[in-house]
Amino acid sequence: MNVPNTSITPEERLEILRSYRKLLRAAAGMLQSQDVRQIRKAIETTLDKNGVLRLPSGKPSVLHSLEVARITVEEVGLGKTSLICALLYETVRQSAVSIDDIRKQFGEQEANIMDGLVKVFDLYQTNASIQSENFRKLLLTFAQDVRVILIIVADRLHTMRMLQHYPREEQETISAEVSYLYAPMAHRLGLYSIKSEMEDLVMKFTNRDLYKFIAKKLNETKRARDKYIREFIEPIKEELKKQDLKFDIKGRTKTIHSIHNKMKKQKVEFEQVYDLFAIRVILDSELKNEKADCWKVYSVVADKYQPNPRRMRDWLSVPKSNGYESLHTTVLGPENKWVEVQIRTRRMDEVAEKGLAAHWKYKGVKGDRGLDIWLESIREVLENPELNAIDFIDDFKLNLYDEEVFVFTPKGDLIRLPKGATVLDFAFDIHSEVGKKCVGAKVNNKNVSIRHTLQNGDHVEILTASNQAPKQDWLNVVATSRAKTKLKQALREIQYKESEIGRETLIRRLKNWKLELNDQLTGLLVKHFKYKSVHDFFRDIAIERLDVVAIKEFILNQSRKDQERELAENAPAVRSAENFVTPPADSEENNDGDVxxxxxxxxxxxxxxxxxxxxxxxxxxxxxxxxxxxxxxxxxxxxxxxxxxxxxxxxxxxxxxTGEAGGSYLAAIKVVGEDDIGIVSNISQIVSKELKLKMRAISVESHEGLFEGTVTVFVNNNQILSSLIKKVKGIRGVLSVSRIDGVSS
Structure with missing residues (x-):
């Protein structure tokens, strides 16, 4: 491939060539010679026509396209169509090639996906962060062809990998968006390794100090960890060989983000996180023998090490809705350390690593409808035009749920719902009319209310009544996006009907009093009675929450005021000079001293x-x-x-x-350590005498030989707070010291 020297350095030219060759190796056997010629021509046309478009990182955008295309093939597992679209994304953006050109050269599918990618780019041009109505448009584009999602996820992953070259503000904006939308989406699509890398990179750019701390700790403990993994694996390996099973077995360290989550959830320091790594057994097994072979491995592991029955996860019998299949158990290994063991086949591992793309490859395997159902539910939310932007985002995020429960209908059909789903969610999942009329259910032959939370394996029979109608507080009962959407639609219909009744009632009563309702008067009434909308105003009249007599009194008072105003405007203006003082000129505050x-x-x-x-x-x-x-x-x-x-x-x-630190700021630290009678005195000594800080409060609780204390102080800057934390950590018996975010003043 000849890369023209238009506005690019020799080093960049070499980098583009290297990236292009890597892509061709990754796509070996996927592209025909004609495809390669067309792609090369399109890229060269881009460079010749417009010079090199550069990203905020300073890199040529064509290099970004080459890397994104490689990710779609190597890490996402997509095919030729997606590769071509990812690669030609920049050329179409720069108008070097049109969508029609793509359609003629490559086909209808490629043109449609490219059209979706360009729409996403246009949204980012409108606003750097996807939000409100842009968010709805983005998801509409995704819903047309799921490959658009996968290519954009690959695009965001490469952007995160290059984020150190972006300005600080953009690093934070992009990281927030990836954390909020794209990492959960990658998880939902089964792209676990991409999701994990995204979460780690987000933490690297938003919580740098803690990220570096955990990374350093992992590096320091790597040798001991590797030795432990080898010792744990060896006896399992020998036994599996005796069983004539073909397998790979390896240990992997948990991600920095997941370790941080464990530290937060368990409220412990790094050293106290017991499951820093997981062992994965991957079997070469025929499709018909997969389950039996996985359970054989479980039997071997459980014989060698004591399993924890509470930490058993069986996603073989009923896979996750994103197609994930695996058997997880946690066992007590040497030195009384808990170790997570994941057991799966080569096929299951490919689905776990490459998600949706591998899921399509193995179409027909049990569980393959899960993602189709998810995409259908997303489209259902998108098709509701009355949903406001914030509700829409909340409803979409509900569709990214991870943990699930499985319940049965009276006919024995299996229904999949998110963890925390209620009887009412189940009713709306069957049909919106069943949900609207639901009064309760029989769960395992026992009568329960609509609020009852469903558990795995429950048999559910919905009870309905013809006079039942949806209520506003039901929105606090349901947990699924589908139920919330259907319920909001039903409530709006009811409220609209009530609003029409209220309007007719008011018109009729005003007519009796020889008064007429018009738009101007309606606006005045809504404002006077402090309603958010006209619909709410009329609805309250219908349900008799607002008295029509009060409306009549307001209209009559308003008429009197209008008459008085007219009289006053026609009278001559008179102004007294007594006690008159010249108003002071506006003074500007001096901001030079602002911190x-x-x-x-x-x-x-x-x-x-x-x-x-x-x-x-x-x-x-x-x-x-x-x-x-x-x-x-x-x-x-x-x-x-x-x-x-x-x-x-x-x-x-x-x-x-700006300038130097001024004033004092309220800060708090949490101290955990061994319960000792002099510990509070030692902390107070450091705060008051050594650092000469003003202490606002100190509280300590003891439990089973440990104490947990909160110290609230006034400091001038974060360096002094860091010094305080370091000195308190040095006190004998103190196990951990950390800064607390929220402090009440």
């Missing part, structure tokens, strides 16, 4: 430090425009930051500390 600089274009801004993360001078921060108009300052690692950046990026403003 915070908020955006470059804003002055005299009212800001407050957010309580959810309590930023301190020196922390990485950003501003968030609150509903009241002021600015809330948050740490970039605030637990709420990903949600704010994803849903409300238009309300994010830049913020940074």
């Amino acid at each position: 915070l600089l908020i955006d470059k274009n804003l002055t005299n801004v009212d800001y407050k430090l957010a309580r959810c993360c309590n930023p301190i001078f020196g922390d990485d921060i950003f501003g968030f425009v609150s509903v009241s108009g002021g600015i809330r300052i948050h740490r970039t690692s605030c637990p709420n930051a990903p949600d704010m950046r994803s849903k409300y990026s238009y309300r994010i403003v830049k913020a940074q500390w």
